[in-house]
Amino acid sequence: MELSEALRTVFVETAKVLKGHDRRVFMARVVRAFGKGGQRQAEVELHWNRRTIRKGEHELTSGLRCYDYYAGRGRKRAEEHHPTLLADVKDIVDGQSQTDPTFKTTRLYTRLSAAEVRHQLVQQKEYADQELCTTETIRTKLNDLDYHPTRVRKSQPLKKIPETDAIFDQLGSVNQAADADDMVLRLSLDAKATVLVGQLSRGGYSRVVVKAWDHDFRPKETVTPFGIFLPRYDELHLYLTTSSCTSDFIVDCLRDFWLTNRARFASVQTLVLNQDNGPEHHSRRTQFMNRITDLVDEFRLTVQLAYYPPYHSKYNPVERVWGVLEQHWNGSLLDTVDTVRQFAQTMTWHGQRPVVHLVQKTYHTGVRLTQKAMAALEKRFARLPQLEKWFVRIAPLPP
Numbered sequence: 001m002e003l004s005e006a007l008r009t010v011f012v013e014t015a016k017v018l019k020g021h022d023r024r025v026f027m028a029r030v031v032r033a034f035g036k037g038g039q040r041q042a043e044v045e046l047h048w049n050r051r052t053i054r055k056g057e058h059e060l061t062s063g064l065r066c067y068d069y070y071a072g073r074g075r076k077r078a079e080e081h082h083p084t085l086l087a088d089v090k091d092i093v094d095g096q097s098q099t100d101p102t103f104k105t106t107r108l109y110t111r112l113s114a115a116e117v118r119h120q121l122v123q124q125k126e127y128a129d130q131e132l133c134t135t136e137t138i139r140t141k142l143n144d145l146d147y148h149p150t151r152v153r154k155s156q157p158l159k160k161i162p163e164t165d166a167i168f169d170q171l172g173s174v175n176q177a178a179d180a181d182d183m184v185l186r187l188s189l190d191a192k193a194t195v196l197v198g199q200l201s202r203g204g205y206s207r208v209v210v211k212a213w214d215h216d217f218r219p220k221e222t223v224t225p226f227g228i229f230l231p232r233y234d235e236l237h238l239y240l241t242t243s244s245c246t247s248d249f250i251v252d253c254l255r256d257f258w259l260t261n262r263a264r265f266a267s268v269q270t271l272v273l274n275q276d277n278g279p280e281h282h283s284r285r286t287q288f289m290n291r292i293t294d295l296v297d298e299f300r301l302t303v304q305l306a307y308y309p310p311y312h313s314k315y316n317p318v319e320r321v322w323g324v325l326e327q328h329w330n331g332s333l334l335d336t337v338d339t340v341r342q343f344a345q346t347m348t349w350h351g352q353r354p355v356v357h358l359v360q361k362t363y364h365t366g367v368r369l370t371q372k373a374m375a376a377l378e379k380r381f382a383r384l385p386q387l388e389k390w391f392v393r394i395a396p397l398p399p
Contacts, residue, residue, distance in 0.1 A: 011030055015027060015046070021066065025056050028053060028059070030042065089138070095171065096112050103323040104326065106327065108148065108320065110148065118132065118135050163390070178272040191225065225322075225325070238357070243359075243361065246364070249363045258301075273305050274318075275308070276308050276313030277389070278313075293377060293380055303394045305393075328346070328347040
């Protein structure tokens, strides 16, 4: 049956006006009028769905009426009404969440309640209060994103200094600006607790029987994993050392990372380093500040040091990977350095395996600058007023 343009328009417009059973029966009658091959012709020329046509044919033949049970389909998910909701929730909560201090789980505990997250969505992200989903829905979304707004004793810091809230506010601004700027790369740095190498029991569980010493003898060696984590890319670089985790070791790892990856980040001019205020890399450690200034001048990069406040180091993003590593090797016997390295290479973080390096250089502790040398170096640092210890900017010397 040949369809004129006028007839095609009549069929299409009529089908749009009708609803449900009436629409399906109308489509079935039109298809019957087309004769053999009518369903295909209707699909090609009128863009009607064959399943809808067959349903109408069944209703027309049997005399039965199929009722549409739209209520049974349920409501649309909140993120369908607000496509950026999950990303906005993650942006608000991520910087306020910490890993399990025991590293026995991969849970993230947040100090923000679901009600506070909803309040921040209205204040920061400019959601309309009347159109935004309820607090209970926000709580469900937090759990779906693996954030746990439950306050537990092990996730509460032992102490809090007067500057803690101001430091977190500044960290949020610095980190958010860094992640939004292609010319800035944010790195999260930290060392894991030293791993004892030997036939030592660590209290984990394994599928195979593991025979270990029932109490701690002197270990063969010790290995300290040091992580450089890229929060924006969910990418992890691990450096394992059997020596001391000193200022020189930390900056050497950072230098090696940049030498290996600077071609990928050709547009980057500033590195933001998130760290805790540990003794080997805080902003008053003379050797660390000396070496980081040398790195700034060598690569013509600006470095922004942004430290987490004392007793809150578990909020540093790199800390989250240690729980994954602990669960990965769990009850296995770490009897050699190579075993530690192989376990580190086979772990995954969000589907990606880390880049693992074994550093065999020996590092000596106690290296420091004289007060006179440090006073001269201090002129290079731009410290944030009121938060001088936690936010330091170091720019390269002019050419």
